[in-house]
Amino acid sequence: MSAVGNFLKNTTTRRGVAAIVCFVIIWHIGAMFDDWTGVDILGIGLVPPPSDVFAAFLGVIPKVGYWMSWVSSFSRVLTGFLVAMIIGIPFGLLLAVNKYFRGVFFPPFEILRPIPPLAWVPASLIFWPTNEMSIAFVTFLGAFFTIVINVLGGARSIDISYLRAAQSMGASQMDLFWKIVLPGTLPSIFTGAAVGMGITWEVVLAAEMISGGGTQGGGGLGFFIWNSYMGGSLEQIVVGMISIGIAGYICSSTIRKIGYFFMPWRRLF
């Protein structure tokens, strides 16, 4: 009880809880509007009320299949995202600090970047041996371009006077990179990670819907929604959507926490 009490003492959490409660109430009013008045506004009446969705939620919670959807979507997102970080951060930093590297790799990068990740789906389904690999590849692309462009932009916008100050105090090129460029780019790395994470979720869901629940590479929350749609269960569709919302929130708040840990000087604001 006291833990809940403490939790609600914080103004920010109180506001957050109040906002969610308000949202649910408005949702309920919207969903019930046609039942109460007989007037249907643009099909809003078809939206299931929160109580039905909650019941559907309770229905899927004991089911292993639902949790397997979580696991497979999560593992796809994390695979694509982590590979994108591992390749994207050094690639972006190299683009920023080396003009020859930039001269060679930036033009092709800029031509590939505007292609939406979903446009890669058909080609990668054909080129990669398994569905799973093609989904991972498309997910990777979704995060990769965003991360690289953020890292590049962040590293290039570091105040030149930091570099000059360090240089006049005798910093070597290595010192400049590790003590100035890398920490100076951290905020942009985390911005890129947060945005990239959002995109990977988008891409994973779409890819799962497209690739369907075949024998290989099926499942996932995207497929869960698609399956609910095929089965005509409106409540389960919304359950799937909310699940994705929660999953995305878990991911982005984790990134924020990690950022908070690594950038103590940014805790001030």
Added chain:
Amino acid sequence: MSSSKSASKSTESKKNKKLSSSRVEMKNVSKAYGETWDSEEVLQNISVDFPAGELTVIVGPSGCGKSTLVNLLAGFERPDEGEVSVDGQLVTGPAQDRMVVFQETALIPWQTTLENVTFGPKMRGDKKGSSLDQEAKELLVKVGLGEFIHKFPLQLSGGMQRRAELARALINEPTVMIMDEPFRGLDAMSRSLMQEFFLELFEENKKTNIFVTSEIDEAIFLADNLVILSNKPTTVQTVIKIDLPRPRNYKMLTSAKAFKYRKKAMELLHGEAMKSFAISK
């Protein structure tokens, strides 16, 4: 006996190093920016002598290339023609004998005040561990930041940041300090406090100081030599010897002598400002 003598000698030489200062010379320096077919000459044939242990203030109309001058002195940029030398040694790049205090703060935001101050010696590896920390702390106490050594730069006020920056420069034991409008952006009160504080430091250490500003009062208050720049392409118009006694205080600014310097500098600068105004019209 002899060992104690040599020890005292070495501490003496260390002391001397701390107090030593260099003579800086700019000879026929020109600098242009842009491609050759469309270049803009910023500095034209500038020759200035910065005597050792003196405070030379450079004033000029805004946008006249004062920062370019600083970059050349610090070695961040190279002149197109002419040369910059320190004690006869040609400047080819930035080095720890010339420390720059930048226009806006250049304290590294992800390092605490203490880390900022110890940054240079640590990177070069010439001072280490607790003795370095001790020295840095003493310096920070001296600039009035003893309570703030574990704070990040963004937690300090503007005046504190400039003082931290002074400490960071001083720990590298430069023989020349280059100040690029260091007090710009401070409110009037902290500005005048910083000027007094800075003068105290200078009068104690007597390092060669090159101080760039656009404020005439500040210039006269601080300077031994006042270099007035003319407008673009910038060149040296006049050098005025400011013959006010040291240690200085604010009262001297109201003396007849100071007033005369002020009038002269104003007239010269006003003429230059008018010229640039006419050009831009």
